[in-house]
Amino acid sequence: MLFKPHLKRDRVTDITLQDLKALGVKGLLLDVDNTLSTHGGQHLTRGLEQWLKDMQGAGVGLIILSNAKRRRVEPFANKIGLSFQSLSAKPLPFGYLRAARKLGLSRSQTAIVGDQLFTDMLGGHLSGVKTILLTPIELEDKPSFRIRRRLERFFLKRYHWKENG
Numbered sequence: 001m002l003f004k005p006h007l008k009r010d011r012v013t014d015i016t017l018q019d020l021k022a023l024g025v026k027g028l029l030l031d032v033d034n035t036l037s038t039h040g041g042q043h044l045t046r047g048l049e050q051w052l053k054d055m056q057g058a059g060v061g062l063i064i065l066s067n068a069k070r071r072r073v074e075p076f077a078n079k080i081g082l083s084f085q086s087l088s089a090k091p092l093p094f095g096y097l098r099a100a101r102k103l104g105l106s107r108s109q110t111a112i113v114g115d116q117l118f119t120d121m122l123g124g125h126l127s128g129v130k131t132i133l134l135t136p137i138e139l140e141d142k143p144s145f146r147i148r149r150r151l152e153r154f155f156l157k158r159y160h161w162k163e164n165g
Contacts, residue, residue, distance in 0.1 A: 007132045013045070026059070029113065064084035096129055112129055117133070
């Protein structure tokens with residue numbers, strides 16, 4: 001079950017403190033593209049700013065973990081006041097482990113939040129962090145993304161989901 005997330009939500013702002021407590025999570029590794037903003041976008045999704053404040057106010061550690069280049073990630077990270085790791089080579093575990101260390105947390109206290117099974121979720125499982133899958137904000141047009149999304153749907157149909165989970 002390398003692709004099955006521990007939790008599934010529609011948007012990042014749907015993740016609650018109760019969700020994190022149930023998972024034993026004290027820190028989140030946040031993907032950017034189609035998780036916090038549209039693919040390649042710099043605009044915050046609705047409610048994101050308040051959600052980030054609420055999470056930080058509750059003591060949840062937050063860091064951006066992205067495969068994108070620094071020039072894409074840094075302006076977004078600065079806009080929301082978070083540290084980041086770009087070119088993280090997801091799904092390889094190294095970036096996940098380094099980000100958890102930056103938060104001062106163990107792998108079991110950390111979760112990746114992202115929209116892709118074959119990078120975010122697979123890497124989370126390979127590195128031993130919890131996984132939270134989001135519905136992509138918008139679907140990408142590139143053929144490689146269309147193929148990946150089709151494969152993701154194949155896997156997701158095979159998982160049985162509890163109410164909100």
